[in-house]
Amino acid sequence: MNPVLTLEQVRAWYGRAQILFDVSLRIGSGEVVALLGRNGAGKSTTFKAIMGMLDRIEGQRRFHGKDLAHKAAHEIARLGLGYVPEERRIFTELTVLENLEVGRQPARDGAPSWTAAQLFELFPNLGEMPHRLGGRMSGGEQQMLTVARTLMGNPHLVLLDEPSEGIAPKIVEDMARMIVALKQKGLSVLLCEQNLHFARLVCDRAYVMEKGQIRYEGIIDALLRDRQVQQDYLSL
Numbered sequence: 707m708n709p710v711l712t713l714e715q716v717r718a719w720y721g722r723a724q725i726l727f728d729v730s731l732r733i734g735s736g737e738v739v740a741l742l743g744r745n746g747a748g749k750s751t752t753f754k755a756i757m758g759m760l761d762r763i764e765g766q767r768r769f770h771g772k773d774l775a776h777k778a779a780h781e782i783a784r785l786g787l788g789y790v791p792e793e794r795r796i797f798t799e800l801t802v803l804e805n806l807e808v809g810r811q812p813a814r815d816g817a818p819s820w821t822a823a824q825l826f827e828l829f830p831n832l833g834e835m836p837h838r839l840g841g842r843m844s845g846g847e848q849q850m851l852t853v854a855r856t857l858m859g860n861p862h863l864v865l866l867d868e869p870s871e872g873i874a875p876k877i878v879e880d881m882a883r884m885i886v887a888l889k890q891k892g893l894s895v896l897l898c899e900q901n902l903h904f905a906r907l908v909c910d911r912a913y914v915m916e917k918g919q920i921r922y923e924g925i926i927d928a929l930l931r932d933r934q935v936q937q938d939y940l941s942l
Contacts, residue, residue: 708734708735709768710734710737710770710863710894711732711768711894712732712766713752714766715728715764716755718751725751726918729748729752733896737894737910739897739909739911740909741896741897741898741912741913742914743900744916744939745900749899750792750868756789757779757787758777758779769785769787772785788865791867792868792898794845794848795852798841799840799841801840809857809859810858813860814862818888820860828854828857828884829850829851831847832851846873846876846877849877850884863894863896864888864893864895865898867898868899870901881904900940910926911925914940922939
């Protein structure tokens with residue numbers, strides 16, 4: 707499987723504090739991979755390192771074979787790498803449709819292409835409120851809108867940071883179905899999560915982080931059977 711994204715011995719800092727230590731991972735085409743770990747393990751920092759959003763990053767980052775070093779976040783996004791941060795960064799004074807239009811980018815070779823109508827099929831809740839202002843939506847609906855707006859950029863790979871965090875169980879189920887549907891369309895997804903149950907529903911493989919290092923790599927079923935890894939790196 708040709709990798710869409712590869713990290714090799716990536717190190718990253720916030721100011722003088724080193725947060726990531728030789729992180730290596732790969733995401734294949736059409737693969738859904740979980741990056742698991744407790745709060746503070748370095749998962750979100752890994753996403754920011756991928757997107758070039760930290761002042762100091764070392765090691766190799768490649769997207770479809772292209773070196774991401776020295777590229778700004780907007781340049782990386784234009785290559786077809788979508789990023790959905792944990793914070794729901796929607797435009798609260800714009801409607802659902804207007805938020806989607808903000809994310810529109812041209813179609814890309816080899817990547818699924820999206821329209822607002824297709825996204826309303828994927829997110830029926832949004833389809834029921836195309837003219838609702840973002841600020842008048844629930845947290846789960848805002849989360850869906852954030853994902854949908856990212857998909858309007860027609861990415862090859864989406865980074866989803868804690869998509870199940872703080873939303874109702876019904877919306878979590880809808881989010882899981884959405885990720886499975888994205889995989890069926892050939893989109894690659896890297897999912898940052900604490901919720902192993904949610905990861906089990908949608909992922910092929912998993913990496914487990916602790917203190918800025920990868921501590922485990924394997925298929926999701928093997929992780930579910932490995933109680934020691936769960937106890938050491940995932941249990942609260």
